[in-house]
Structure formats: C-alpha cells, structure tokens
Amino acid sequence: MNNQKNHNPFYDPSLSSRHRSARLFKAFTRGSILITLAFLCFFIFDMVRTAYPAMWQSYVKVEVSYNEKSSKISQKAIDKKFRKIVSRAWLRSIPKLLKQQPELMGTTANQWVLADDQVDQYMKGHHHNLKQKQVSVIETLKTNAQIELRWNNIFLSQGDSKLPENAGVYSSLIGSIFTLFVTLAIAFPLGVMTAIHLEEFARDNMLTRIIEVNINNLAAIPSILFGLLGLAVFINLFGLPRSSPLVGGLTLALMTLPIIIVSARAALRSVPDSIRQAGYGLGLTKIQIIQGNVLPIAFPGILTGTIIGLAQAMGETAPLIIIGMIAFIPDSPNSITDAATVLPAQIFTWAGMPERAYVEKTAAGIMVILLILFFLNAAAIYLRKKYEIKW
Amino acid sequence: MITTKGNSKENIIRFLLIFASVISIITTIGILFSIFFQAIEFFQLKSFWYFLFGTEWSPGQENSKFGALPIFAGTFMITVIALLVAIPVGVGSAIYMSEYSSRLRRNILKPILEILAGIPTVVYGFFAALTIAPAIVSISGWFGLTAAYNSALACGIVMGVMIIPIIASLSDDVLRAVPNSQRNASLALGMTHSETIRHIIVPSAMPGIISAGLLGLSKAIGETMIVVMAAGLRPNLSWNPLEDMTTVTVRIVDSLVGDHAFDSPDTMSAFALGLVLFVVTLVLNMISLSQIRKFKAKYKINTL
Numbered sequence: 001m002n003n004q005k006n007h008n009p010f011y012d013p014s015l016s017s018r019h020r021s022a023r024l025f026k027a028f029t030r031g032s033i034l035i036t037l038a039f040l041c042f043f044i045f046d047m048v049r050t051a052y053p054a055m056w057q058s059y060v061k062v063e064v065s066y067n068e069k070s071s072k073i074s075q076k077a078i079d080k081k082f083r084k085i086v087s088r089a090w091l092r093s094i095p096k097l098l099k100q101q102p103e104l105m106g107t108t109a110n111q112w113v114l115a116d117d118q119v120d121q122y123m124k125g126h127h128h129n130l131k132q133k134q135v136s137v138i139e140t141l142k143t144n145a146q147i148e149l150r151w152n153n154i155f156l157s158q159g160d161s162k163l164p165e166n167a168g169v170y171s172s173l174i175g176s177i178f179t180l181f182v183t184l185a186i187a188f189p190l191g192v193m194t195a196i197h198l199e200e201f202a203r204d205n206m207l208t209r210i211i212e213v214n215i216n217n218l219a220a221i222p223s224i225l226f227g228l229l230g231l232a233v234f235i236n237l238f239g240l241p242r243s244s245p246l247v248g249g250l251t252l253a254l255m256t257l258p259i260i261i262v263s264a265r266a267a268l269r270s271v272p273d274s275i276r277q278a279g280y281g282l283g284l285t286k287i288q289i290i291q292g293n294v295l296p297i298a299f300p301g302i303l304t305g306t307i308i309g310l311a312q313a314m315g316e317t318a319p320l321i322i323i324g325m326i327a328f329i330p331d332s333p334n335s336i337t338d339a340a341t342v343l344p345a346q347i348f349t350w351a352g353m354p355e356r357a358y359v360e361k362t363a364a365g366i367m368v369i370l371l372i373l374f375f376l377n378a379a380a381i382y383l384r385k386k387y388e389i390k391w
Numbered sequence: 392m393i394t395t396k397g398n399s400k401e402n403i404i405r406f407l408l409i410f411a412s413v414i415s416i417i418t419t420i421g422i423l424f425s426i427f428f429q430a431i432e433f434f435q436l437k438s439f440w441y442f443l444f445g446t447e448w449s450p451g452q453e454n455s456k457f458g459a460l461p462i463f464a465g466t467f468m469i470t471v472i473a474l475l476v477a478i479p480v481g482v483g484s485a486i487y488m489s490e491y492s493s494r495l496r497r498n499i500l501k502p503i504l505e506i507l508a509g510i511p512t513v514v515y516g517f518f519a520a521l522t523i524a525p526a527i528v529s530i531s532g533w534f535g536l537t538a539a540y541n542s543a544l545a546c547g548i549v550m551g552v553m554i555i556p557i558i559a560s561l562s563d564d565v566l567r568a569v570p571n572s573q574r575n576a577s578l579a580l581g582m583t584h585s586e587t588i589r590h591i592i593v594p595s596a597m598p599g600i601i602s603a604g605l606l607g608l609s610k611a612i613g614e615t616m617i618v619v620m621a622a623g624l625r626p627n628l629s630w631n632p633l634e635d636m637t638t639v640t641v642r643i644v645d646s647l648v649g650d651h652a653f654d655s656p657d658t659m660s661a662f663a664l665g666l667v668l669f670v671v672t673l674v675l676n677m678i679s680l681s682q683i684r685k686f687k688a689k690y691k692i693n694t695l
Contacts, residue, residue, distance in 0.1 A: 018586065229426075351516070
C-alpha cells in the first residue's frame with residue numbers, strides 16, 4: 001500500500017483531508033435542508049396538537065325552567081349551583097328564545113346546553129380557574145353522564161365573541177371573502193392590463209423603464225407601509241369607512257398588483273410569436289390578436305399568478321391592523337362598506353386574549369387559514385399543470 | 392372606414408392600458424407622499440436630529456421625547472439574529488438542492504419550501520409567542536440566565552425561519568444559472584465536488600446570493616406581525632438578545648391602533664418611523680436589484 005503511494009506520480013497526500021472536507025461540506029448542506037424540514041414538521045405538529053381540542057366543546061345536561069322570571073333575569077332559569085357551569089352566552093339567549101317560542105313559557109325541560117369555557121378547559125384537562133365547589137359539581141355531573149364533549153359546530157358557524165366557548169370564525173371568513181373580492185376586482189384587471197401594455201405595446205422608453213423599476217420596488221415595500229397609505233389616503237383623504245372590506249380590499253389590491261403583473265407578463269411572454277404573426281397574416285389588428293389569440297393562450301398562466309397573489313393577500317395582517325380591521329365585530333358584514341374583520345386579524349385578536357381557552361381557538365383558526373391557503377395553492381398548481389402548453 | 396373605426400377603438404384601449412400601468416407609479420408616489428407629509432409635520436414639532444440619535448422614546452406624556460435610537464437598535468438586533476439563522480441555512484439548502492440532490496428530490500423539496508414561504512406571518516407570530524419564546528426562557532434557565540418572555544432571540548429565530556425560503560429559492564435559481572462549463576472545467580482539473588462548489592460556483596453566483604441576502608434583510612426589517620406578537624413594546628438599548636426589545640414596525644402599529652388624535656405627535660411619529668423604513672428598504676432593494684442585474688449581464692441570462 002505504502003509502496004503504491006510512493007510510486008504513484010498522481011498521489012496527492014492532501015487527498016484524504018480534501019475528501020473529508022468535501023464530506024463535511026455535503027453534510028452541512030444536507031443538514032441545513034433537514035433543519036428546514038424539521039422545523040416545518042415540528043411547526044405543523046405543534047399547531048395540530050394545539051388546535052385539536054378546539055374540535056370539541058363541552059355540553060351539560062341541566063334542568064331549565066322557562067317562566068316569567070327567567071325571561072327577565074335569565075340566570076333564574078337554572079339551579080343556582082349550575083350557574084357558573086353553563087355558558088353565559090347561552091343564558092343571554094333565553095329571553096330571545098322565549099320571545100320566539102312563547103309556547104315554552106311555564107315549562108321545564110331537561111336539556112343539553114353549552115358549558116362555560118372554564119368547565120370546558122377542565123374537561124379537556126387544561127389549566128382552569130374553577131373553585132373546588134364547582135369542580136365537585138362537575139365531577140358529580142360526570143358520574144351521572146350529564147356532561148360530555150361534543151363536536152364543536154359553533155366554531156365554523158358563529159362570529160367572534162367575548163366568551164371563548166361561543167367564539168367562531170364565521171364572520172371573519174365572510175369578511176375575508178368580501179375583502180378578497182374587492183382585491184380581485186381591482187387588482188386583476190389593472191394587473192393584466194399593465195402586463196399587456198408592458199409586453200405587447202410599450203416601447204423601450206423612459207416611462208416604460210420607470211414603470212418596470214417601480215413594479216420591482218413595489219413588490220419589496222414592507223406591507224405595513226401599504227397600511228399607512230390606506231390610512232392616510234383612503235380613510236383620511238377620500239373619507240371611506242374605516243374597518244371596511246372596501247378599504248382593506250383596495251389596500252391589499254395595491255400589494256397584490258406586482259405579483260399579478262409579474263406572472264401575467266411571464267404568461268404573455270411564453271406565447272410564441274408565430275401565433276401573433278399568423279394573426280397579422282390573416283389581417284387582424286393587434287388588439288384583435290391579443291383579445292382573440294394571445295390572451296386565451298396566456299390565461300391559465302395569468303390565473304395561476306392571480307390565485308397565488310390572492311393567497312398572499314389572504315394571509316396579510318399588518319396593513320389591515322393599521323386601517324382598523326381588528327375591531328371586535330361579532331356579526332358578519334352585509335356589504336363591503338360595513339365594519340368587518342378578516343381571518344388573520346381574528347387570529348391576531350384571539351392570540352392577544354388572556355383566557356386560556358382562546359389558545360386552542362387561535363390554533364384552530366390557524367388550521368382553517370392554512371387549509372384555505374393549501375387549497376388555493378393546490379388549485380394554482382393544478383391549473384398550471386393542466387393547461388401548460390409546451391411549445 | 393373600418394380601419395379608422397378600429398383605430399379609434401384601439402386608441403381608447405391603448406390609453407386604458409397605459410393608464411393601468413401608471414397606477415403602480417401612482418401607488419408608490421402615494422405611499423411616499425402620505426408618509427412624507429405627515430413625517431414633515433412631525434419634524435416641525437420634534438427635532439429631526441434627536442429623532443435619529445436620541446435615546447429616550449416616551450410618547451403619550453407631557454414633554455414627550457422621540458429619540459428612536461433604541462428602536463433602531465432593537466430592529467437591528469432582531470434582524471441580525473434572523474440573518475444569522477437564515478443565511479447559512481438558506482444558502483446551504485440552496486446548494487444542496489442545486490448541486491447534490493437528484494432531480495426527483497429537488498422537485499419534492501422546492502414545493503415544501505414554497506409551503507414554508509406561504510405561511511402567513513401572523514401564524515409565525517403566534518408560534519413564536521406560544522412555543523419558541525417559552526422554550527428559550529426554559530433553555531436559558533438551564534444555563535442560569537434569565538430571558539424575557541418576549542425576547543429578541545425568539546423573534547429573531549422565527550423571523551429567520553420565515554426568510555429561509557426567500558433566500559433559498561433565489562440562491563437556488565442563481566446557482567443553477569451558473570454555466571455547466573465552469574463546473575466541468577473545475578472537475579476536469581481534479582477538484583473535488585465540494586471544492587468546485589466552494590471555489591468556483593459559489594463565487595460565480597455571489598452577486599445573486601448577496602442579492603438574495605439583501606432581499607431577506609429588507610423583508611426582516613419590514614416584517615410586522617412576528618414582532619408585534621412576540622417582541623416587546625419597551626424601547627430598550629441593550630446588547631443582550633435575551634432581553635425584550637422593540638422594533639420600528641411594532642412602534643408604528645402601537646401608535647396607530649391606540650386612541651390618539653390623528654394630528655398628535657404620538658400618531659405622527661408612526662409616519663416618521665415609516666419614512667425611515669421606506670427609505671431603508673428601498674435602498675436595500677435597489678442594491679439587491681443592481682447585484683442581480685450584474686449577475687445576469689455577466690452570464691447573459693434572461694430567465695431570472
């Protein structure tokens with residue numbers, strides 16, 4: 001072996017250390033990708049674990065007496081020892097229920113009602129602030145099978161609430177849809193028109209260059225500054241209603257614009273010139289060619305970029321906080337000028353709540369937004385794959 | 392007759408197209424002016440030089456002082472931690488994807504990075520506050536150190552993870568754009584694969600990697616939700632990353648969601664901070680773009 005080394009004119013004594021450093025370097029790069037993957041897995045695991053309890057909600061079976069007294073002071077409808085056990089949100093709804101169904105007056109019923117958030121936390125084995133007396137009441141209910149965890153259908157059907165057991169994402173989802181609708185209605189036509197201008201018409205002059213540099217810069221401006229713009233221009237200058245999906249949508253539209261422009265330009269550029277030349281050969285005008293031939297071919301690419309842009313707008317929070325879309329709004333908006341909140345802003349508000357019960361709600365809200373973003377991105381990838389044309 | 396009719400219609404359409412393109416310029420000017428005028432008003436009330444170099448930030452009281460140096464320092468600290476996490480991991484991932492991994496594996500890894508890039512920052516903020524910050528408090532407890540529950544370290548780490556995909560994705564594109572002839576020449580001279588990467592490919596791609604790093608830096612400075620949810624509110628001039636610190640974006644949000652009058656110095660200080668943020672991110676982005684243009688010109692690439 002030693003002999004071989006001495007007689008080999010190509011033998012490099014540093015070779016083994018060079019190979020060792022090569023292996024180390026490869027291990028470093030592999031390690032960095034593994035760190036990224038490990039973080040993603042840990043993150044998803046942590047969110048699912050935190051969000052899982054929010055799928056269930058505690059209900060208790062108590063005797064409810066509907067009478068004159070309870071229509072005025074709803075606390076009187078149930079036995080004194082259960083008053084801290086049931087949800088105050090449910091208690092408040094009793095007078096309304098009696099107004100709607102007067103035939104219930106004077107009857108008593110043994111029925112399942114929503115439990116208080118502290119009771120719910122106790123049932124799930126989390127930290128709670130219950131007194132010993134209440135804990136023993138719950139334990140008796142447990143042995144009598146009068147308390148149970150049920151599938152939580154409040155979360156997706158109710159709006160925000162100051163009582164965690166009654167809080168849901170419905171109103172913020174509607175707010176998000178309204179806001180994104182405004183964003184789409186503004187950003188899509190403007191973005192596609194800009195892309196057509198830059199790709200098909202613009203000559204290489206000063207204005208074109210300014211627009212191009214400007215679009216690149218617009219994409220890099222921190223989102224919070226768009227919030228300052230929305231506050232100073234849309235709200236203070238134009239007097240549009242604060243906290244409304246209209247202002248939120250306009251602000252997000254300006255942020256989404258660069259994404260749509262860049263992807264639409266790429267889609268238009270990928271249409272081969274032979275299509276345009278064939279059109280000219282048939283005597284069509286430039287506008288006719290773009291309308292009838294270029295745009296239909298480029299459309300799937302434009303759509304993909306638009307969906308990705310909307311997905312980003314969906315998760316954006318900072319500018320919407322600045323324009324006031326974090327107010328407490330339990331009802332869903334009826335028009336784009338009503339005060340509304342959006343899903344990420346709802347997550348932000350819940351994350352700042354002191355009650356322990358909001359932690360699982362926040363994580364559940366995060367799971368909802370991640371699922372929506374996942375489907376939006378999956379739709380974008382599907383469209384790209386399905387309509388992709390190889391020239 | 393038909394042609395003239397067509398022409399007037401085409402002229403209207405072309406006018407509309409130009410109008411749409413100009414909207415993006417109007418937006419930038421709108422942002423600049425809406426921030427600029429408010430900031431000017433602020434500097435008429437409070438000293439500009441004290442704002443840049445003063446060390447006391449005490450809004451909401453009589454004789455309120457607006458010295459933003461502790462805020463800049465906090466932003467700097469959190470950003471540096473984020474880059475210390477993101478640059479090695481991001482560039483390392485990019486090298487692995489572009490040089491070592493097979494085509495198939497790369498086609499799996501790239502979408503996973505895109506998932507990471509698509510997570511809303513409010514989600515990262517919740518994760519930083521709920522999981523990472525308490526973990527840092529208990530880990531530093533083992534070493535006998537006390538960490539705040541809203542430490543700069545927790546924000547910095549999570550922010551670093553947030554910008555990994557930005558750096559990795561751009562670096563990967565740049566590394567793959569380096570011509571294969573350079574790789575082959577280096578391997579033919581007897582260099583090992585890793586030596587080729589370290590001495591030939593990475594230096595060639597350096598302008599692009601710098602550009603990616605600067606883009607990550609500008610994202611980190613402008614990032615709002617992570618720091619609003621996981622960093623402190625207290626302006627704190629300190630070198631200790633385990634203490635709580637505040638950032639420019641946190642102060643902007645804090646002074647605009649409160650119940651101040653719109654023309655009070657408290658509210659207008661947000662616009663002064665916004666102006667600084669705008670100028671810094673714009674300059675970083677300009678440098679980043681010029682670097683990537685240099686790279687493109689050198690290798691005559693049009694796809695980046």
